[in-house]
Amino acid sequence: MEVEMETSPSYFDPEDLTVREQFRRYGKRHSSSSISPLRGKSASKPVFDVQSVQSRRNAALFLEEIKHEAEFFEADGIGGTPLKGPKSRSSVDDEGVESFRRVGSPSLKSCKVEEEVLGDGVESTFAMFVSLLESAMQGLMSFPDLILRFERVCRNVSESLRYGSNGRHRVVEDKLMRQKAQLLLDEAASWSLLWYLYGKGIEELPQDLILSPTTSHLEACQFVAGDHTAQLCIRIVQWLEELASKALELENKVRGCHVGSYLPSSGIWHHTQRLLKKGYSDPAMIQHLDFDAPTREMTQLHPDDKKQDESLLEDVWCLVRAGRLDEACELCRSAGQPWRAATLCPFGGSDQFPSIEALVKNGKNRTLQAIELETGIGHQWRLWKWASFCASEKIADQEGGKYETAIYAAQCSNLKRLLPICMDWESACWAMAKSWLDVLVDLELSRLQSGRAVDLKDYVDNVDGGARVGNGTLRPSGGIDTWPSQVISQQPRDLTALLQKLHSCDVVHETVSRGCKEQHRQIEMNLMVGDIPRLLELLWSWILPSGDDNNVFRQNGDPQIIRFAAHVVLVLRYLLVDQLEDGFREKLMSIGDRILHVYAMFLFSKQHEELVGIYASQLARHLCVDLFVQMMELRLNGSVHVKYKIFLSAMEYLPFSPEDDSKGSFEEIVDRVLLRSREIKSNEHGEQSSNVVEQHRLQSLQKAMVIQWLCFTPPSTVNNADVINAKLLLKALTHSNILFREFALISMWRVPKMPIGAHMLLSFLAEPLKQLEGTVLSLDDGDISENIHEFQDWCEYYSCDATYRNWLKIELEIAQVADISMDEKKRAIGAAKEALDSSMSLLKSELCSLHNICVLRRGGNWLVSLEDQAIESDESFYLELHATATLCLPSGECMCPDATSCTTLTSALYSSVSEEVVLNRRLMVDVSISPRDNFCLEIRLRCLAVEGDGLGRHEGNNGGVLATVMAAGFKGELAKFQAGVTMEIFRLDAWYSNKDDLQERPATYIVHGLCRRCCLPETILRCMQISVSLVESGVPPEDHDELIELVASSEHGFLNLFSQQQLQEFLLFEREYSIFKMELQEEDGADYA
Secondary structure, three states: OHHHHHOOOOOOOOOOHHHHHHHHOEOOOOOOOOOOHHHHHOOOOOOOOOOOOOOOOOHHHHHHHHHHHHHHHHHOOOOOOOOOOOOOOOOOOOOOOOOOOOOOOOOOOHHHHHHHHHHOOOOHHHHHHHHHHHHHHOOOOOHHHHHHHHHHHHHHHHHHHHHOOOOOOOHHHHHHHHHHHHHHHHHHHHHHHHHHHHHOOOOOOOHHHOOOOOOHHHHHHHHHHHOHHHHHHHHHHHHHHHHHHHHHHHHHHHHOEOOOOOOOOOOOOHHHHHHHHOOOOOOOEOOOOOOOHHHHHOOEOOHHHHHHHHHHHHHHHHHHHOOOHHHHHHHHHHOOOHHHHHHHOOHHHOOOOOOHHHHHHHOOOOHHHHHHHHHOOOHHHHHHHHHHHHHHHHHHHOOOOHHHHHHHHHHHOOHHHHHHHOOOHHHHHHHHHHHHHHHHHHHHHHHHHHOOOOOHHHHOOOOOOOEEEOOEEEOOOOOHHHOOHHHHOOOOOOHHHHHHHHHOOOOOOHHHHHHOOOHHHHHHHHHHHOOHHHHHHHHHHHHOOOOOOOOOOOOOOOHHHHHHHHHHHHHHHHHOOOOOOHHHHHHHHHHHHHHHHHHHHHHHHOOOHHHOHHHHOOOOHHHHHHHHHHHHHHOOOOOHHHHHHHHHHHHHHOOOOOOOOOOOOHHHHHHHHHHHHOOOOOOOOOOOHHHHHHHHHHHHHHHHHOOHHHHOOOOOOOOOHHHHHHHHHHHHHHHHHHHHHHHHHOOOOOOOOOOHHHHHHHHHHHOHHHHHHHHHHHOOOHHHHHHHHHHHHHHHHHHHHHHHHHHHHHHHHHHOOOOOOHHHHHHHHHHHHHHHHHHHHHHOOEEEEEOOEEEEEOHHHOOOOOOOEOOOOOOOOEEEEEEEEEEEOOOOOEOOOOHHHHHHHHHHHHHOOOHHHHHHOOOEEEEEEOOOOOOOEEEEEEEEOEEOEEEEOOOOOOOHHHHHHHHHHHOOOOOOOOOOOEEEEEEEEEEEEOOOOOEEEEOHHHHHHHHHHHHHHHHHHHHHHHHHHHHHOOOOOOOHHHHHHHHHOOOOOOHHHOOHHHHHHHHHHHHHHHHHHHHHHHHHHHHHO
């Protein structure tokens, strides 16, 4: 010992402890700068590169993106790219995420920018987790590897939040960042445990390492590999040791220090040696320098040496706690205490941990085999355990160092001496699990030696005394032959008892029991006992939305907990897919779906629409469809860019058409959105009846906006993208025709206001329908041709309507001016001629072309079905017409209907046709007040389908009986109802039904006939109004006589579409026209004369 002390470095002064303190935990001296090495490189590169949303091929999205980008550069002085966007195919690299900082030009408000970046650090995990999860689902990585990647992401983001900032923060901000960073570290620990318990495979014992005769270490490894309890314990121990080891690595990375950085021979007792050389005699100080002197003489070292020894042992304890036993031994040797290294690693320094890794590491080491050939299997092992136990007890009794006591107590499962130093949950759990594991191994080795069964449960009857095994009695006071009876009473009976000890303040420190209440500690304890249903219920209770909160998109839990819960559900579903029992499977699916649903809604509420698809695709079919429907409705008025993100998210992760009952499809979502868009919204206009019609006209714009979901182009990565695109556009075409019919019926008023819904539809479909040109020609489908023809008819109609309203607007402007200029008169005349020519082109015979398909169209064939209504069945079929309408007074105000008005209207609708028709056609009329809007009526008409009206070709093209009844109410010509009251129709559907009242298929010709009855007469009356205006202006139209002939001609059948009041109005217009024309002729004659 003296020799070693004499050879200590000359530059090391044992009197000067300041230098030693600098080097104790630090590999190099601190610089004066407060910036850590991590901070210096945190802004070097962003590891997670988020790709932008796939470019849209239509002009709307392109212009939207340019506008969005321009606004970003104008509003933000930073030229960086925000870390937001859809999925990224790149996974997190092995180095992990080192920075989440925006790359861009420096800003004058650097501190503010830094705060925003750090605030977004947690949100960046959402996109990272999606990228990793997608890779696993595509088979690019296994799910156990996915768990490790999740852990790595959490650690890297936590590190970036905690240490990656160059700017200074206020105390509150710094505290919040610390909390976020700690929560991410806790999550990383939970992911690590999940990997150890469910992701780490079962290791097989290499056959080439099996020795004969066997050794205690080999037997211990075989026992742990085959025993469930021992295997659970060793995985928990390995998990906790890895957490401690990574904490040491982080400390070294951030602070440039590491545990155990000592100068050579710094563990030698210099002060004690110096005093002994001088002959100093102190009864309280040791008189010899051997390592057993303090225990043997029951004395102490010099206070400075004792302090230095305690510092050394503290570092040794940290390394032992982290499972770095080799480093702990090397630290002892470098400090001049090789004897302490020998007490930590007996048997020539081989690793005696009962794991396959330790066995492979040792290789075919014959040292232990040779020792046990002489002494017997496990004898030296028990001797070392017993000696460690005696040392821990002796040191504790003499009030020696707490770290030295804990080190030896950890070697022999002496929890009584080990737990007092465990000041956190992880350390206490590690101590209990390691002690339990060691005792299980010791019992197995005792069984091998004695040849009799020994079980831990045999010892629990007597906690304080010995426990009987067989016919013998084992006493703690016994020697090595009775090992491990000395420590058995301290061990838990099972894993549940272990966790209960962690909760008990009588056994562990208060901070440990308090740590059991933390969220991730509860998660980890449930994972340990394998109570997955309880874990799911616990997670759900933390994120359950508030019951009194009507906003379902407002989460109740921490965003990180919600994200963790969602990914735990997915990982468990994929890892345990073959191990699920029925009850377990049901809970994992039901509660798991609720958790995933909350997380998807949370992402949506945070404007991460592009990330929702992968989670929605894992939901039950109805939840998936409901989620996307709700998102589409809430973002209906959003930008094109945002809407396309939702479209892309659904298109990439969901099948287009339904494949089975377990998964939602894009087609189901779109159909639901289209259906709900036509529903009457709840009453929002209060008691102001004058706002009813205007509100429903504004709602027409919302109905039209839905079509935009069908006009996006699917990404090329989707299978059969061209076919899907064609199907979407055809669906858009079909639904648009339905809306065109409804919009036409609510825009009959002769006012300048344009039907905004109809023109919005035309703007959406004008460009996309060009893509259908080649596809439609290759599809042999009569419905497609019918829809295209109808769309062209509506294009012509709304073109006429627009020119008429434009003329009407000019007329109203001129009427307000006293002195009209010649230019204004010419402009009015030009607009009138344009409107008249446009309407006449709709009414007259002409050659129309649509997508290179030429058909001879007659004005009388506007909205005429070209196909027969072919129904082959012996059963009777019925026709049904459902409408939602409101009653309007001549003043434009709406009536609030009551039961009396409903009954009166029912009777009046019956009276619109003869009694013979009612009986023969089994006509049924039902009128009721709408439950959604007390100003609206629900009208249902039903009659029997007959030849010419429902069966075969409908020659009249007027919609038959049902259209006749509804047209009478729409035009306000019900004989037994209040005069002048009309019906404004907001929704209209017609279909075939069987005798059981089940819908078969749409009866479009009825709605077409009703539109013909309403639109064509109104168009003709508008032409007459324009003609009267022109002739009054002195410019009689050239085709007025032709218009009269068209109406009177039986070939076109226009006259049958007029009601009595419309014919009267037509005749009045003709009378006015004739009068103005005669006056004009008289004036011309007078001028000529």
